[in-house]
Amino acid sequence: MxxxxxxxxxxxxxxxxxxxxxxxxxxxxxxxxxxxxxxxxxxxxxxxxxxxxxxxxxxxxxxxxxxxxxxxxxxxxxxxxxxxxxxxxxxxxxxxxxxxxxxxxxxxxxxxxxxxxxxxxxxxxxxxxxxxxxxxxxxxxxxxxxxxxxxxxxxxxxxxxxxxxxxxxxxxxxxAIQPVVAGVAFSEPSGDCYVEWTAGHGGDLVAGLSAPTGERLSSSSAAAPGWRQQLQASVKELSEGGSGQDVEWAWDGQVAWIVQVRPRTADLAGQSAAAGLRIAPLYEGDAHDLVLGQCADVYTRIRSKRRIARAIAISHGARVPGGWLANWDRRGSVEVLTAWSRQLPHRLVIDSSPTERQHIIDSSELADTVRTLAEASPEDGEFAFLCREYVQGDLALLSTVAADGSVYVESSEEGLLAVNRGLGSAHPMTLDALAALVGPDQARTLESTTYEHARRLHPRTALEWVVNEATLLFVDYSAPAAELTAPDNQSALSGSRVLSAGVASGLVQVLEIDDILTASSIAPIISIAQSISAENEALLLRQLRQRLSLADSGVIVAASRPIAVLSMLIGVVEGFLFEEGALLSHLGILLREAGVPAAIVGTGNLPHEGSFVQLVHGTVISSPDGRRLPAGS
CATH class of the missing domain: 3.30.1490.20 (ATP-grasp fold, A domain)
Structure with missing residues (x-):
């Protein structure tokens, strides 16, 4: 055309x-x-x-x-x-x-x-x-x-x-629009939205060059007259299809113009199991077309903790239990639930709210359980719930990296739930004994997965496994209190925000944001006189690599802002820390798509050059002398 x-x-x-x-x-x-x-x-x-x-x-x-x-x-x-x-x-x-x-x-x-x-x-x-x-x-x-x-x-x-x-x-x-105020809005299927805005053009905001003002606009209450009222009406209109959007907007003093509508990315759209039931994977992707309802907190907590850990386990060949987010139209028939239950594992865990959690049922009980929970729910419309495979297995295993650098394994016939709650006993198991039980390949999978989790999540991470009919499944992990409480030689940074969920660790390299880097990051929304040439951009990429010691493994880049040019470091460094920045900055979107952990820690809170930091879903733990925690300590 x-x-x-x-x-x-x-x-x-x-x-x-x-x-x-x-x-x-x-x-x-x-x-x-x-x-x-x-x-x-x-x-x-x-x-x-x-x-x-x-x-x-x-x-x-x-x-x-x-x-x-x-x-x-x-x-x-x-x-x-x-x-x-x-x-x-x-x-x-x-x-x-x-x-x-x-x-x-x-x-x-x-x-x-x-x-x-x-x-x-x-x-x-x-x-x-x-x-x-x-x-x-x-x-x-x-x-x-x-x-x-x-x-x-x-x-x-x-x-x-x-x-x-x-x-x-x-x-x-x-x-062209000459905006007084501009920004981004993240809409939700309910019509609510989270807004970040700045004076003038929104280019600096999405390029990571300015710190935003953020607020929520609720569809259930009237917004103040002006751009808020108009933006609220637009977001509500865009949410009528039941999907969340990233919206860029600009207010010229009279009209709140919509200049971009972008689907939320790193997503998997909701899949219809049948009319009246929509499902999506719980851990892989983001179900932007599905309602979260009262299970939003549970959904976020489970995913933020387990998503990266599962990905590591899968990359090392481990099997993992299934999990799904489901939306059932309570005005329809329960037969769609019955039909879906026939495709599911025999034992399930159902969560629908912070108070209705961990209902362990047979798959044949799914329809009745969901109907009962939906009837007790105060919300109308589609009923959201989580459905996870429950595997008790023949044997529960815990693995971690010991102080001598070897993988230490404990086993229990009483199940993970009993062990985690302190109600069951566990006994040491050698890797040779494990190999005799599940085969040498699966034993090596447990060993390599444990080492990788210790490197990427926490050196004292304890992995939880189940052996079911001679098959090894990775279930979950737990880290010591150091996840949220720093050891004696470390300090935890408070008040940080998650820019991109995930877990990373490494030595901090501080990158100064100078005029060259700033100019290169104006490119997403620029004037014709400000663009950067391809030759200069290639030179900039080489300079960026020279400013940081990227030959070292485990690098955490610390900078004042999430400027767009830092997208060139995705896949090269372990994670990012920023003083300020917008959650919907272009770099933030790319980091979430790529699964690269990042946090916004506040002005003056960046760790020092050479500090060893652990970044756990926005919580930052820093060791100022650059020393790592000894494994198994």
Whole structure:
């Protein structure tokens, strides 16, 4: 497709990009600035078939290789230099802008088919330009096109194992807004939302360059007149489909404009088991289309603790019990619950609220149990509950790393529940004895998983296992009180916020945010005079790696703000600590997608250079002398 499209009609993510398609879907329902879309097919049209094929080849080669190849990058740079609007394209663009009366000042924004999707956001990776004068429109469109192939974008594509297609970057041109206040809002299916905002443009906020003001807007109470009232109404409208969204907005003194609607990422959409019942995995992904209801706290607590631990266990070959979040439409039939129960393990644990927890039942009892819990619930509509596989097994095991560095195992025939509550006894078991019971491969899995948890979670982590019919299953883990209470030689930082959940440990390297790093992070929303060239961006990446000793393992980067350029360190360092920052900053979104732990600790609270820190779901424990806790101490 090679024609310009009015934003209201640009509903195809593949043809118009996800940003434009997202706004087109809500156009007319909420206030969206008028605009048009130049399709990604224009890039091929300005190159020609032969050059386009060569560009595809170069992009595949560059993103396929683990390290940069200078010769390939030079060839790619030469090819990208040929990407320019044709005279015909420029005439069409100027005429359409005039017909829609979008000028004299414009926003020229990326709308890639790869960004703002349901599983990946590419937040802050591509360029969007504000306050573009009409005479600079063609130059601005070219800058956005080229951002699809920048070093930062290629690094992200390489990280996820894909390459950027030539025709996937459309460009959204809209009437510019001059905001008094701008920010982000995280909407919930209920219509409530959490809002972070700042004065002026929201670019500094999402780029991590400014500290936000945060507040909640409840759908059950009227918001104050002005932008809050209008934003509340827009969020309620966007939540009518029962899904949560990341919303970027701007208030120009009269209208709260919606400038971006992004699905929550790192998500798995709710899956319908049948009409009247929606389910999603409890631990993998985020069920952004499902209601959490009264089990929200339980859901968050279980996931935040076990998600990373399960991922580590699975990566080492361990089996894990299943778990699901379910929404049952109580106005419908219980037969859907009965049908689903036939697909589930024999024994289950059901949670529906902080007071209705750990109901251990047979799967045949699922329908009656859920119906009883739903009838006692004060909420209407869909009833949310957690359903987890309960495995008692033939033998319970606990494993940890001992003071001498070996893996120590205890076993009990009385079950994990009895052992954890101090009601049962446990006895030492050698790895050889375990191998005789479950086989050498599973014994090695327990050993390697225990070492990895000690390295990544806590050196004194105790892992909980169950042996069921000669099969080893990883169930949970527990850490000593040091998770929340620091040992004698350590201090816990209070008042920190979780930017990205997870567990990490390592030595702190403090990164000073200077003008170069700041300038590079303005790219997500920039003026045409502020953009950074591909050459400078590649140089910046090399400088960033030189400023930090990334050859060392276990690095925790500490910086004042979650600036966007730090996304280049995802997969390179263990975690991040920031003094201030927005929960919905572009870097925050990317960190949550990648599962990289990060916390906001408050101004003046960053640990010192060389400190050894443990980051446990936002709780930061620091050892100022850089010493690690001895294993088993």
């Amino acid at each position: 090679t024609r310009l499209t009015d934003l209201a009609e640009a509903t195809s993510p593949s043809l118009h990009g996800n940003k434009a398609a997202g706004l087109a879907r809500v156009y007319g329902r909420v206030a969206v600035p008028a605009g048009l879309v130049a399709p990604g097919g224009w890039i091929s049209a300005c190159l020609g078939d032969e050059a386009r094929a060569e560009l595809d080849r170069l992009l595949r080669e560059v993103t396929r290789r683990a390290e940069d190849d200078d010769q390939l990058l030079k060839q790619l740079a030469a090819m990208l230099d040929r990407i320019r609007l044709t005279a015909s394209q420029a005439r069409q663009l100027r005429a359409a802008v005039a017909d829609l009366e979008l000028g004299p000042v414009l926003m020229v924004r990326s709308s890639s088919a790869d960004e703002d999707g349901t599983s990946l956001s590419f937040a802050g990776v591509f360029d969007s330009l504000i306050n573009v004068e009409e005479q600079d429109l063609e130059q601005a469109v070219r800058k956005v096109w080229l951002s699809a192939f920048s070093p930062k974008a290629l690094l992200q594509y390489r990280r996820i194992g894909r390459f950027p297609g030539c025709d996937r970057m459309s460009v959204l041109v809209q009437r």
